[in-house]
Amino acid sequence: xxxxxKNLIRLCSGIALAAVCQLSSALSPTPxxxxxxxxxxxxxxxxxxxxxxxxHAEDVLVAQHDQVDVLFVGDSITAGWxxxxxxxxxxxxxxxxxxxxxxxxGNVLWRLQHGTVGNLQPKLIVLLIGVNNVGxxxxxxxxxxxxxxxxxxxxxxxWPHSKILLNAVFPFDQDAKSPNRTKxxxxxxxxxxxxxxxxxxxxxxxxxxxxxDNSISPEIMKDFLHPTPRGYEVWANAMTPDIEALLKP
Numbered sequence: 001x002x003x004x005x006k007n008l009i010r011l012c013s014g015i016a017l018a019a020v021c022q023l024s025s026a027l028s029p030t031p032x033x034x035x036x037x038x039x040x041x042x043x044x045x046x047x048x049x050x051x052x053x054x055x056h057a058e059d060v061l062v063a064q065h066d067q068v069d070v071l072f073v074g075d076s077i078t079a080g081w082x083x084x085x086x087x088x089x090x091x092x093x094x095x096x097x098x099x100x101x102x103x104x105x106g107n108v109l110w111r112l113q114h115g116t117v118g119n120l121q122p123k124l125i126v127l128l129i130g131v132n133n134v135g136x137x138x139x140x141x142x143x144x145x146x147x148x149x150x151x152x153x154x155x156x157x158x159w160p161h162s163k164i165l166l167n168a169v170f171p172f173d174q175d176a177k178s179p180n181r182t183k184x185x186x187x188x189x190x191x192x193x194x195x196x197x198x199x200x201x202x203x204x205x206x207x208x209x210x211x212x213d214n215s216i217s218p219e220i221m222k223d224f225l226h227p228t229p230r231g232y233e234v235w236a237n238a239m240t241p242d243i244e245a246l247l248k249p
Contacts, residue, residue, distance in 0.1 A: 034133040034147025037113050038106035047102055056111055059098045063118025069094040070243060071122040071162075073108060073155070074129045076101030077170060081236075082229040089240045093247065104132040105147030109154055117158040124246050125155055126239075128167035130191070131225070134183050135172065141186035144169075148191045152200065163246050165239075166194060168204035174224040176214035201246060205238050 032038060040052040062068070070093045072078050078099035081090075086097070098116055100107070108129055129151055133144035148166075155164055168188040173180045188204060195202030209220050209231055216224045220231040227235060 032104075032106065032137055034105040034130075034137055034139055034144060035109075035150050036106050037110035038104075039110050039114075040102070040107060044102065052100060052102075055100050056114070056116070059096075059111070060115035060118065062096055062098075063116050063120050066096065066120075067094070068096040068120050069123045069247065070126060071095070071120065071124070072097045072099055072126045073112075073151075074099040074127060074167075075103040075108075075132055077131065077226060078126075078128050080226055080232075082232045085229070085232050085236050089236045090243075093243065099128075102132060102136070103129070104137055105129055105144070105151050108151050112151075112154050112158060120159070122159060122162050124163045124165060124243060125159065126165045126167070126243065127151065127155065128169070130169040130187060131172060131184075134169070134180060134187065135225075141183050141190060144183075144187050145190035148187075149194060152194055156199070162199075164200045165242065165246060166191065166200055166202045167239075168192070168202065168206055170206045170209060170227075171214075171216065172221070172225040174216050174218075176210075181214075201242070203239070203242060205235055208234050208238055 040049055043049050070090065072090075072095060076099070079097065079101050081097065086095075098111070100111075103111075130144050130148045133139045133147050134141070137144075139147070152164060152166065155162070168191070169184050171181055171184050175181075184206075188206075192202045192204070194200050209216065209227070211217055218224070218228075220228060220234065222228050
């Protein structure tokens with residue numbers, strides 16, 4: 001069994017002119033969105049395309065050759081588990097981590113359609129995705145929710161007999177009055193309706209990461225987005241019992 005955790009180490013009056021405008025529009029690239037399966041194509045200072053490709057290839061190998069009971073899918077928040085917490089809470093559950101930093105729902109859709117299903121038959125899929133739709137793609141809560149819905153549908157298509165633990169998107173930005181906080185709340189309200197408590201189980205662990213005034217402490221999220229080891233500990237302590245319960249027949 002290969003266990004891996006990827007740190008945080010992703011724009012006409014005459015007839016002729018009208019024809020030219022139409023051709024230009026047809027040749028223009030489609031703006032990135034969260035419902036179109038999309039491979040990472042942009043190098044970022046914190047992750048190159050080559051690094052993204054390598055992580056995806058590693059996941060494909062796991063999908064082809066290993067058996068996994070608990071499959072984690074998502075972006076940097078899921079990719080960045082503190083290793084000691086992973087070893088303690090999830091390694092005993094035969095878990096694998098298919099999360100890559102910077103991914104939006106379109107990236108996850110692409111990965112699921114290009115090898116990361118493989119021969120896996122996970123009993124449970126732990127999904128946390130969508131924050132990069134809001135913060136990166138600048139999508140509305142409704143658009144981001146559609147992306148999350150597409151990912152859930154893709155997971156169900158790939159693994160119709162697996163349970164899905166759908167995590168609410170974590171709050172981000174330190175100030176509770178941040179517009180992004182409102183967007184996340186609206187997004188979570190929409191995707192919560194995907195939960196049916198039969199095959200899809202929606203859980204919102206985000207409030208556990210907040211202070212009494214709903215602000216975010218740097219001790220929990222140093223950059224007010226990614227959990228610190230202490231933040232991961234809070235999440236793991238709340239989620240692990242739910243995972244263990246869902247793994248029971």
